[in-house]
Amino acid sequence: MILLTGGLGYLGSHMAAQIIEQGHEVVLVDNLSNSQFAVLDRLSKLTGRVIPFVQIDVRDKAGLQQVFSQYPITQVVHFAGSKSVNESIQQPLDYYDNNVNGLISLLYVMKEAQVKTIVFSSTAAIYGEPEALPIPESSRQAPITPYGRSKQICEQVLQDLAHAEKGWKIAVLRYFNPAGAHPSGIIGEVPNGIPNNLVPYIAQVARDERPFLQVFGSDYNTVDGTGVRDFIHVQDLIDGHSKALAWLATQPQVFDTFNLGRGEGVSVKQMLDAFSKAVGREIPYKVVARRDGDSASVYADASHANALLGWQATRTVDQMAVDTWRFYENLV
Ligand SMILES: NC(=O)c1ccc[n+]([C@@H]2O[C@H](COP(=O)([O-])OP(=O)(O)OC[C@H]3O[C@@H](n4cnc5c(N)ncnc54)[C@H](O)[C@@H]3O)[C@@H](O)[C@H]2O)c1
Numbered sequence: 001m002i003l004l005t006g007g008l009g010y011l012g013s014h015m016a017a018q019i020i021e022q023g024h025e026v027v028l029v030d031n032l033s034n035s036q037f038a039v040l041d042r043l044s045k046l047t048g049r050v051i052p053f054v055q056i057d058v059r060d061k062a063g064l065q066q067v068f069s070q071y072p073i074t075q076v077v078h079f080a081g082s083k084s085v086n087e088s089i090q091q092p093l094d095y096y097d098n099n100v101n102g103l104i105s106l107l108y109v110m111k112e113a114q115v116k117t118i119v120f121s122s123t124a125a126i127y128g129e130p131e132a133l134p135i136p137e138s139s140r141q142a143p144i145t146p147y148g149r150s151k152q153i154c155e156q157v158l159q160d161l162a163h164a165e166k167g168w169k170i171a172v173l174r175y176f177n178p179a180g181a182h183p184s185g186i187i188g189e190v191p192n193g194i195p196n197n198l199v200p201y202i203a204q205v206a207r208d209e210r211p212f213l214q215v216f217g218s219d220y221n222t223v224d225g226t227g228v229r230d231f232i233h234v235q236d237l238i239d240g241h242s243k244a245l246a247w248l249a250t251q252p253q254v255f256d257t258f259n260l261g262r263g264e265g266v267s268v269k270q271m272l273d274a275f276s277k278a279v280g281r282e283i284p285y286k287v288v289a290r291r292d293g294d295s296a297s298v299y300a301d302a303s304h305a306n307a308l309l310g311w312q313a314t315r316t317v318d319q320m321a322v323d324t325w326r327f328y329e330n331l332v
Contacts, residue, residue: 001025002245003073005058005106006080008035010189011121011175013043014182014238015077020047022242027071029064030080031057034192046186058102061109068113075117075245078106081151084196085125088147099150103157116253117169119244120158122151124176124230124261124298133265134301137174137257144293155257162255169251171244176230176261176300178237179271180320181327188327189234198271199231199320203328206279213283215268217290222297228265230299233315233323236262243309261300262313271317278321 002019006012007028013035016026020043028040032055040053052071056063058080067073081099082088088095103120110116124135125148131140143149155172162168179199181188195201204210218225240260248254276283305311 001027001072001074003067003071003076004028005076005078006030007053008032008037008039009079011178011234011237012077012079013039013187014234015079015241016043016051017046017182017187018235018238018242020049020051027052027054027067027073029054029056029058029067031055034082036190039187042186046182046184059098059105061105064106064109065112068109068115073113073115075119075248076106076110076115077119077241077245078103079121081121083147085145085147086196088145088150092146095146095150096153099147100153100157103154107157107161111165116167117245117248118158119171119173119241119248120154122155122172122174122257123148124174124259124300126152126155126174127298129295130298133297134263134299135259136301137259137304159255162253167253168255169248169253170255171248172255172257173240173244174257174259175237176232176259176298178234179231179324180233180235180315181323182235183323183326185323185326185330188324190331198229198268199324202272202275202283203324205283205285206275206325207328211284213272213285215285215287216294218287220290220296222265222267224267224269226268227294228267228297228299230261230264231266231271231317231320232260232262232313233320236313236315240305240309240311243305243311247309256308258305258309259300259302260305260311260313261302263300263302265297265299266317271321274317274321275325277318278325
């Protein structure tokens with residue numbers, strides 16, 4: 001059985017749908033700090049299954065111990081964490097506490113339960129301003145926000161643990177820019193409050209919930225002057241997790257890090273165009289000043305995941321836009 005922490009969040013819910021479809025048993029835990037209980041109903045509708053769910057905070061060791069004693073867990077995917085770059089600048093203590101202490105609490109309980117396989121959600125924010133493009137895993141790490149630094153510390157904790165104790169099987173996955181939704185339109189990304197990510201923001205503009213998209217800078221040295229990022233379809237990203245779990249199962253012990261991206265940059269303007277096409281009308285936007293700390297271009301060298309996990313992203317930006325819009329059209 002696979003434990004998904006943060007299982008009702010954007011990525012956790014898509015992982016749950018996929019691995020249930022593959023025939024695995026799952027148990028989800030989430031403290032609902034950035035998700036809603038309604039996602040569990042949507043997942044049941046999508047999979048036709050009653051999915052075990054426990055509402056706890058991963059920093060609650062006693063609560064987690066209870067989960068490990070109740071369910072025959074053999075592998076863990078740790079999605080639970082706080083992910084807003086801007087919020088992390090305002091509330092660094094909360095970010096270090098949730099991301100670092102949450103991981104440490106989980107690892108203590110896993111160790112006690114003799115469950116030593118974990119896939120960890122990390123981020124391309126670890127790299128900061130890229131030294132070179134595309135970015136390989138060995139690139140310099142220079143995160144510029146508490147969020148990125150909290151994930152860097154988590155990676156270090158995992159690496160030190162794998163070094164100190166036998167038997168750990170650890171895959172750290174550094175996501176670039178997840179976007180899109182499940183093709184059913186039943187689950188997707190529903191941010192609480194103002195979206196931090198481009199795609200949900202565009203979707204809210206398309207639904208007339210916000211008047212226009214702010215495009216931060218149009219004078220970068222890129223294809224059309226707007227920032228370039230490595231958007232990756234959530235279903236591709238989740239495929240990477242399934243492949244990582246399968247690969248870990250073949251290893252006696254291992255620690256490794258993988259970039260998950262398409263390996264291709266797409267500009268903000270190109271993403272807007274894909275969305276306009278999916279929605280069938282122009283999405284209003286205004287160009288405003290660049291934001292401090294934003295890089296012109298960020299995209300992955302994902303060849304390591306391809307070589308070791310046999311994984312490669314296949315879905316296009318158009319698919320991300322179409323699937324996101326289908327989900328938003330279904331939202332009440
Ligand atoms: N989506 C992205 O753009 C992105 C990019 C890089 C990395 N990540 C990382 O991937 C992971 C999942 O991201 P997501 O987009 O699904 O975020 P999300 O906020 O949608 O999901 C995270 C889930 O974890 C839960 N949670 C948070 N803290 C918890 C705690 N202490 N105990 C129990 N549950 C807790 C939240 O309620 C939420 O349901 C996060 O760790 C995030 O940092 C996300």
